[in-house]
Amino acid sequence: MSEPEKLTKSKDVIAYLAEQFPDCFSLKGDAKPLKIGIFEDLAKRLENDEKVSKTRLRTALRHYTNSWRYLYSVKVGSQRVDLDGNEVEAVTEEHQQHAQETLKESKAKVAEKNKAAAKATAKKAQAKDKPKSTATSKPKPTKKPSKPKVKLADVELNKLSVGQQVQVKAGNTPMSATIVELDKDDVQVQLQNGLTMKVKADKIFLRA
Template identity: 55%
Template structure:
């Protein structure tokens, strides 16, 4: 018996319509601008589909078109597409300007959230103990030889760990090579998708995963 259980959230709805209309919607990479009035087309095509409602479609479209990768695709020369991937005219300049403004504002908000989270995490870390300066080796027998001997560095070959440099908002773009902080080490990866609060990356072994932007570094 076919499973007709309703989809639970917008993420599932987007995955569902991307499966039904792969020439229009995509889950990875830069998204193409959608035809004006695409919601009504979707509602008509899926009118008898028990898995998704009009309300869910509207919410999913809003999330899809406000994602960073969709806003990145709103650029000069971009062509709108319908559900079957047919060209529906070049994107208008006013819509390009609106998308770029929305992208800049979204990036600024995300950057501010990362700063606030970093500040909270910093407050939770215990303060480092102040190191005591080594006492001079004073000699009362021979003042001329009171200079302390220099301690031998037995770890000359140990290089200090390279500090982790947090990515700026403008550095978080599709295709950029980054490091993912996994707790006990950094893993090299490539950004393949941008969302408001999360970034999808592809690890060197081919696996993809969603991570918070603050867990990425260059």
């Protein structure tokens, strides 16, 4: 008997989770807020499942909870569910605030990418249509570049490690968190309330 094929793409892993736990995960329609700490429950339930590894499971779960569809579902009054769809706790105002902040940042990134892509396309089209000229023309004044965001220096980034206590800038107030995963400039942290979120290095501050 041949071994089952391992799932390597987050999309496939999420589809598999929706198949195994239909009362918890979904692919369309309204998503349900998940129980805090549900990764541990998943890891235990799928401990002997050869189709998905813990690493892929963690990555897929992060993709699922960072999706716009899921973030829209994290609202005060909604109930978090476990793997079997049982309601276990209500979404707090603090959790809703974090979800809205993450959603806002995600939308801003997409808008920025779309804007850059449109600008690049327009620039190519302009260069293609513009006739070549040997005459020197006065360069058009360029807009002053916006000040770059202050990022954590490389030497500081190298000091970060899994399990380290840091401050995360989420909204207007920095919050205490613990680093659970490092991926280049992205840092996965867990807040004191148990909520995990993915942030850029420039949102991380070392405690004094």
